[in-house]
Amino acid sequence: MAVWQAIVLGLIQGVIGFLPVSSSGHLNLVSSFLNIQDSVSYTVLVFLHLGMLLGVFYAFKQDISRVFVGFFGIFRQLLGNVVEWQKGWKNPEDVHYKKNINSNYARFSVLISVSLSITLVTAMIVRILCSSISSNLLMNGVGFLFTALLLLVCSFTPKSMKGPKDAKVSDAIVIGLFQGLAAFPGVSLLGMTIAAGFLCGLTRKFNLKYAYIMTIPVVLGGTLFEIGALLAGGEPFPIVPCLISILVASVIGILLIRKVINIITINTCRIFAGYSILIGMICIMLYLL
Numbered sequence: 510m511a512v513w514q515a516i517v518l519g520l521i522q523g524v525i526g527f528l529p530v531s532s533s534g535h536l537n538l539v540s541s542f543l544n545i546q547d548s549v550s551y552t553v554l555v556f557l558h559l560g561m562l563l564g565v566f567y568a569f570k571q572d573i574s575r576v577f578v579g580f581f582g583i584f585r586q587l588l589g590n591v592v593e594w595q596k597g598w599k600n601p602e603d604v605h606y607k608k609n610i611n612s613n614y615a616r617f618s619v620l621i622s623v624s625l626s627i628t629l630v631t632a633m634i635v636r637i638l639c640s641s642i643s644s645n646l647l648m649n650g651v652g653f654l655f656t657a658l659l660l661l662v663c664s665f666t667p668k669s670m671k672g673p674k675d676a677k678v679s680d681a682i683v684i685g686l687f688q689g690l691a692a693f694p695g696v697s698l699l700g701m702t703i704a705a706g707f708l709c710g711l712t713r714k715f716n717l718k719y720a721y722i723m724t725i726p727v728v729l730g731g732t733l734f735e736i737g738a739l740l741a742g743g744e745p746f747p748i749v750p751c752l753i754s755i756l757v758a759s760v761i762g763i764l765l766i767r768k769v770i771n772i773i774t775i776n777t778c779r780i781f782a783g784y785s786i787l788i789g790m791i792c793i794m795l796y797l798l
Contacts, residue, residue: 514540515750516757519560523761526561527721527769529700529781530788531656533558534649537694538792541646557751558698558728560758564766565721572614572718573725576621579614586611613673621719623678624685625726631689632731639693646796652695653789659687660700660782663707664775671710680709688723695792698724700781707775717770 518536525532536557566573610616639648671680687705691698699720706716773781 512750512753515753518557519754519757520761522557522560522754522758523564524765526558526758527564527699527762527766529656529660529697529703529773529778530785531649531652531691531695531697531700532561534653534695534697534788534792537646537649538788538795541795557754557758558724559732560755561762562725562728563759564762565724567763568766568770569718569722573722575614576618576722579612579616580618580622582612583610583615583618616676617673617719620673620676620678620681621723621726623681624688624719624723625730627682627685628689628723628727629730631686632692632727635690635692645694646792648693649695650789650792650796652693653785653792655690655693656695656697656700656704657782657785657789659704659708660778660785663704664778664782666707666710666775669707669710669712669716669775672712672715676709676711676715680706680711683709684719684723688727695789697785698727700785703773704778707778713774717773721770 517539521535521539522532525535610619684702684705687701688698690696691701702720702723703716706719711719
């Protein structure tokens with residue numbers, strides 16, 4: 510993979526990666542035109558997603574820090590309650606337990622943890638089943654159409670009302686399951702999460718925070734898994750072009766993410782669904798030619 514090809518892939522990832530359409534599917538489609546499909550393996554696609562993380566950190570840095578504080582605050586509060594429980598052996602009247610989950614961000618961190626565990630299991634299963642077809646244009650086309658279907662369905666749901674304090678564990682399970690399906694070629698990671706959030710009744714603001722913040726552990730986890738596979742297999746990997754792609758995707762992402770987020774609503778999901786149908790049909794026709 511040449512440097513200019515790496516720059517093109519980074520530009521695509523930087524622009525498409527923050528939209529509810531499959532950036533991996535676009536990368537596979539473009540790489541087929543550039544005649545580099547053999548170089549753009551599933552591993553390269555996973556590494557390219559690292560480029561979008563800087564944009565996510567930039568746009569949601571305050572929320573991310575509060576989620577971390579809320580998550581570790583749960584354990585701190587749990588430890589405090591254990592100390593209170595021990596005190597109760599001698600002076601039961603002096604025991605004062607506090608809620609382990611005492612803020613919206615603490616609850617948010619629990620929901621993300623539940624979704625993540627479901628995502629990992631689902632993605633591992635899908636990844637194993639689809640390891641040999643990640644660059645197959647036919648399967649990419651099917652993935653685009655599947656994403657379009659869910660985006661269309663969610664666009665007809667009633668007005669969303671659930672915030673962090675109203676969301677349930679069952680909602681987190683559904684979101685995690687849908688997000689895990691993004692391991693299938695052509696299925697959008699953000700598209701699945703956003704569609705699932707709207708179907709579960711999450712408000713637009715909370716849904717977008719959920720979707721983008723959830724990409725961080727998913728992408729990092731997938732990257733670590735692929736690094737382990739590379740080290741174990743000893744396969745050659747285009748390190749320099751891939752690093753260039755990540756850098757380009759990061760810069761573009763930081764510049765565009767806030768503008769991109771503002772255009773994603775439950776109504777615009779229909780526009781993204783129509784676009785996914787178009788790209789999906791193109792992928793299928795190119796495969797059949």
